[in-house]
Amino acid sequence: MPLPATVRFGDDPMVPQPAPILAMHRETQDVFTLTLDVSRRARAFSPGQFTMLYLFGVGEIPVSISGDPACPERLAHTIRAVGSVTRPMQALTPGSALGVRGPFGTGWPVEAARGKDVILIAGGIGLAPLRPLIYQLRERRDDYGRISVLYGVRSPADIVYSEELAGWSADAGMDVSLIVDHASPGWQGDVGVVTSLLDKVDCDPRNTLAMTCGPEIMMRFTIRELNHLGIADKQIYVSMERNMQCAVGLCGHCQYGPAFICRDGPVFRFDRIKPFFGIRDL
Amino acid sequence: MNDVKDIEHFIREHPFFEGMPDEDIKRLTGCAKRVCFPAGTFIFKEGEEARTFFCIQSGQVALEIHAPPKGSFQIDSRKAGDVVGWSWIVVPYRWYCDVRAVEEVRALAFDGACLRGQWDENPRLGYEMYQRFVPLMHRSLQATRLQLLDIYGTN
Numbered sequence: 299m300p301l302p303a304t305v306r307f308g309d310d311p312m313v314p315q316p317a318p319i320l321a322m323h324r325e326t327q328d329v330f331t332l333t334l335d336v337s338r339r340a341r342a343f344s345p346g347q348f349t350m351l352y353l354f355g356v357g358e359i360p361v362s363i364s365g366d367p368a369c370p371e372r373l374a375h376t377i378r379a380v381g382s383v384t385r386p387m388q389a390l391t392p393g394s395a396l397g398v399r400g401p402f403g404t405g406w407p408v409e410a411a412r413g414k415d416v417i418l419i420a421g422g423i424g425l426a427p428l429r430p431l432i433y434q435l436r437e438r439r440d441d442y443g444r445i446s447v448l449y450g451v452r453s454p455a456d457i458v459y460s461e462e463l464a465g466w467s468a469d470a471g472m473d474v475s476l477i478v479d480h481a482s483p484g485w486q487g488d489v490g491v492v493t494s495l496l497d498k499v500d501c502d503p504r505n506t507l508a509m510t511c512g513p514e515i516m517m518r519f520t521i522r523e524l525n526h527l528g529i530a531d532k533q534i535y536v537s538m539e540r541n542m543q544c545a546v547g548l549c550g551h552c553q554y555g556p557a558f559i560c561r562d563g564p565v566f567r568f569d570r571i572k573p574f575f576g577i578r579d580l
Numbered sequence: 581m582n583d584v585k586d587i588e589h590f591i592r593e594h595p596f597f598e599g600m601p602d603e604d605i606k607r608l609t610g611c612a613k614r615v616c617f618p619a620g621t622f623i624f625k626e627g628e629e630a631r632t633f634f635c636i637q638s639g640q641v642a643l644e645i646h647a648p649p650k651g652s653f654q655i656d657s658r659k660a661g662d663v664v665g666w667s668w669i670v671v672p673y674r675w676y677c678d679v680r681a682v683e684e685v686r687a688l689a690f691d692g693a694c695l696r697g698q699w700d701e702n703p704r705l706g707y708e709m710y711q712r713f714v715p716l717m718h719r720s721l722q723a724t725r726l727q728l729l730d731i732y733g734t735n
Binding site (some may be wrong): 390392421422430451452456475477479480481483485487488489491493494497498513515516519 | 621632640642643651653654656657659661669682683719722726729730731733734
């Protein structure tokens with residue numbers, strides 16, 4: 299798709315910047331990673347932040363950045379093809395372009411985690427917003443204590459970043475555990491829910507930060523298990539997802555209690571949103 | 581391999597028995613033995629009499645259900661530090677799934693009839709053991725409910 303001639307570069311956060319697609323990698327049957335060239339106007343981003351991706355003439359969606367913060371000129375986004383925008387997006391090829399706004403929102407507590415044990419709990423495509431954090435922890439490995447990455451997926455066919463997972467364990471000294479809800483023939487690994495992996499985590503609960511991203515119900519049960527291990531709500535960070543549209547806290551579509559997910563989140567310290575976490579239909 | 585002191589040591593080391601009083605551990609020791617299963621072997625099969633429970637010391641097992649004509653489906657897994665089997669507590673004492681060693685497994689095997697006899701003599705020990713088994717059952721039920729929800733699915 300050619301770049302629209304009317305789009306101009308600028309600092310207005312509401313104006314999408316055209317970005318050519320550098321690479322398209324299929325992770326699973328319905329999940330793909332798009333890498334965009336934003337070298338003309340690269341902006342540093344924090345792990346956990348998101349951008350708004352605009353498929354010209356179709357629509358705009360919020361997507362967490364899943365690439366390496368050390369290479370902000372190459373913005374990676376891992377996307378599941380489930381909706382009217384993401385389905386046609388998966389047909390894009392290198393050379394075509396998307397509109398990009400952002401990065402927006404809050405990131406994971408990289409600095410607050412220094413000197414502490416770190417537990418990352420991801421469910422499904424929830425590993426994507428945690429991947430930039432994993433890159434950064436790996437880059438500064440000596441600054442952190444024990445790092446555990448717990449990753450739960452529906453089936454072995456749904457594992458994303460499968461080529462990288464072993465490397466995080468072998469090269470970066472992280473304890474990576476993978477579990478599937480439903481095994482397929484030949485699967486020799488763990489079967490069950492991701493929360494069951496928390497039993498085996500080696501950490502000092504008083505000196506640990508836990509960060510989780512996945513379906514909200516998964517995070518709810520994860521938080522219960524973390525509390526059971528002695529990890530308090532203020533030591534837990536969650537990445538929330540709602541209907542984000544403007545991305546700058548103006549439109550109100552993603553209001554969550556007194557907060558806007560797009561501006562005050564998507565990453566929240568859990569104790570700060572706990573009163574709203576269990577409210578149905580919020 | 582089945583020296584009483586060794587068995588007592590391994591019981592004390594296993595997380596399932598953490599904090600258990602000495603006198604209870606000594607009683608349990610008389611009902612336990614160390615066992616080893618090569619990779620690929622079945623530790624027990626669905627329908628067989630459930631006489632034993634296992635505390636895994638090393639290795640991993642797969643819990644499977646055979647569903648002809650599709651074959652066997654792995655429904656859960658257990659590894660070092662975990663416990664396998666509670667059908668020996670519940671009438672009619674039959675296994676409800678297959679358990680297969682995915683890799684070589686070393687475990688403590690506890691004789692169910694021996695344990696139930698101990699509990700008849702000493703109900704406090706039975707209460708202590710139920711306090712340890714019931715949370716395992718509860719967590720397994722919760723996990724199964726989450727699996728049923730298919731939370732990572734698209735529908």
